[in-house]
Amino acid sequence: MSVDKEVIKKIARLANLYYKEDELDTSARELNQILTYVEKLSKLDTGGINPTFQVSPIENIYRDDIVGKSLDLEHVMSNAPEKEGKFFTVPKIID
């Protein structure tokens, strides 16, 4: 288990994160340091142990199907970096 520059590039692509070429080595080094530390988990026997994805004993929560208050459209749109009327605009998706 060792993360190299190529793995960092792949993970960065999955995470939609831009890294400069000269940051890749540092990132690989730091990730390796942390992964080496967490390696101790593999030594622990967890056979027959269920995962705890969340601690509350709650299961599905259902709400009545009633119309509630919605956010103010103008206020919501005021945070958009680029917009046209009540639409968010993005760079062209399909060529």
Place this chain on the structure above:
Amino acid sequence: MNIHSLSVKELNNKLNKKEISCKEIVESFLSRIEKVEPKVKAFLYTNGDRARKKAEEVDKKISSGAKLKPLEGIPIAIKDNMCTEGMPTTCASKILSDFKPPYSADVINRIEATGMIIIGKTNMDEFAMGSSTENSAYGATRNPWDPERAPGGSSGGSAAAVAADEAPLALGSDTGGSIRQPASFCGVVGLKPTYGRVSRYGLIAFASSLDQIGPITREVYDSALLFQAIAGHDPKDSTSAGLSVPEITDFLKKDIKGLRLGIPREYFNPEMDSEVKNKISEAIKKLTDLGAVVKEISLPHTEYAVSVYYIIATAEASANLARYDGVRYGSRANKAENLFQMYSLTRGEGFGTEVKRRIMLGTYALSAGYYDAYYLKAQKVRTLIKNDFDEAFKACDAIITPTAPTPAFKLGEKSTNPLEMYLSDIFTISVNLAGIPGISIPCGFSKGNLPIGLQILGRPFDEGTILQIAYNFEQATGYHLRKTNI
């Protein structure tokens, strides 16, 4: 008389006796902020005009003959990861530099319904990722006990503001210790409630299965009042517990005779900081003098907690932070030629180093081929950690530990080594993984006059008992009365 150094109880008394006005209280804290902020840098935003207006309303109420409830008209500082409608909410990130939420968090609605006055938004590690507040995109907060040192983090702004008397009350959030560790470093009281006790609606998500909002205050009594004000079921948070919250101040009337306190041997090792060790030992002695029964217990999986945490928290963060894509809100990189470039440049420029590091680690732990070895494995070990606590609480009513391995470290001391920074949370992290409540209170000072924190952990939804122990200890020792020289 400095109004800003009066306790919340005294402020309430003086308001009701008409000895001071709410306007005077607000002005006193605002001028205190103005005076010490150049040195402390706890706030990202102050809310002077709105706070003054609120104060006038409170004063009108008093002059009409109404009696104020204990927290009415009391200023409060809010960590900048809680949505405040119409007020900036940045998460100390560049990516949210211009964000003004279109709604308020459930805790903010409760704060306002109780009549508290929001005085400003406090600094933090970006997206609550850090243990020193150095990861803020807007500069580090300084520890009011020694401005060369970190206030802890990630709720460092809230803890420093309370320690420096810039606000009598604050809210923080705690994912792996982010309320308790800064409370320990700044000599104040920090309570992380049980997971599900306080609504996370409107808290900007870091790790959804671990995040919890809680009070940071100068005294345990204030912590109990503020906890009472923010706790309770919220249908807008699907993990919010449906349980009713007991009258917390009733617990403060009780002594601690016969309460069984567990001391986990894994939290005390020969290499630990000797001053921390001595103060915790003295505190345990004090609790025994007050009638508690102390017994050694074991939490055998403690050594795995940091590893489990940094897999689960980063995995959840990588999913939660996917929403910052430069489309609906937040900043957008403007030199992108296509959609993918827009996403990756927006995120690459908008997030700081630590946030990116954690998104990378979380994405790796969740990626094909590694999910079982990292993410699933960590969730299984989390079960073992939770079982340790369940087992321990069969034999004791609360658990006593140090909050942090050392007093406040120097700014820059750990910022170049991420792993070393992660290890400063070693005593607080298990609590979030297990979902139990914990509180940090001051239990003495180092030779260098730096506060040391005592951590008290309780059974799920038993915040009352840990506040009861904390209150008895505080009243018997008085460490909370010492002030900074800032």
